Amino acid sequence: MATERPARPRRRRLSWVLLIAFVIVPIAEIYVLIQVGQVIGAWWTIVLLVADSILGSWLIKREGGRAWRALKSALESGRMPATELSDGALILIGGTLMLSPGFVTDVFGILLILPFTRPLFRRVLGDVVTRRLAVVGPVPGAAARGFGSPDARHPGPVVRGEVVDD
Numbered sequence: 001m002a003t004e005r006p007a008r009p010r011r012r013r014l015s016w017v018l019l020i021a022f023v024i025v026p027i028a029e030i031y032v033l034i035q036v037g038q039v040i041g042a043w044w045t046i047v048l049l050v051a052d053s054i055l056g057s058w059l060i061k062r063e064g065g066r067a068w069r070a071l072k073s074a075l076e077s078g079r080m081p082a083t084e085l086s087d088g089a090l091i092l093i094g095g096t097l098m099l100s101p102g103f104v105t106d107v108f109g110i111l112l113i114l115p116f117t118r119p120l121f122r123r124v125l126g127d128v129v130t131r132r133l134a135v136v137g138p139v140p141g142a143a144a145r146g147f148g149s150p151d152a153r154h155p156g157p158v159v160r161g162e163v164v165d166d
Contacts, residue, residue, distance in 0.1 A: 029102030036103065052106050056098035056113075063113050064091050086122045 094112030
C-alpha cells in the first residue's frame with residue numbers, strides 16, 4: 001500500500017507564494033512608484049502608468065488574437081494544441097498582471113505576453129505542470145472502477161488481441 005506524502009511542504013510553499021503575492025509585491029510596487037514619482041514627478045508617473053496600460057491592452061489584444069488563431073488552426077488540423085494552450089494561459093496570466101497598477105507587475109506581464117520571451121516561460125509552465133502531474137500520480141482505486149489498468153506500467157485499459165496487417 002502506498003503511503004501518502006504529508007501536505008506540509010505544499011502548504012509551506014503555498015504560504016510563501018501568498019506572502020510574496022500579497023505582501024512583498026505590493027511593497028515593491030509602492031517603492032518603485034515612489035521612486036519613479038520622485039524622479040519624473042507624480043503627473044508624469046500617472047501618464048506613464050496610463051501609457052503602459054494602453055500598450056499592454058494593445059499587446060494583449062494582438063497576441064491573444066494570434067494565440068486564438070493558432071489554437072483554432074491546431075484543432076482544425078487534428079493535432080494536440082499543447083503549445084497554443086500554454087501560450088493562451090501565459091497571455092491570460094500576463095494580462096492579469098497588466099491589470100494591476102504598478103510597474104513591477106507590468107514588466108512581468110509584458111514578459112509573459114511578448115512572443116520572443118514567451119517560449120522561456122512556456123518551458124517553466126510545462127515544468128510546473130509536469131511536476132504537478134507527477135505529484136498527483138495514479139488515482140487510487142481507479143483501476144477497480146474501470147479507469148486505467150491495475151498494472152502500473154500501462155496507463156489505460158489493457159486490450160488483448162493481435163495485430164493483423166492488410
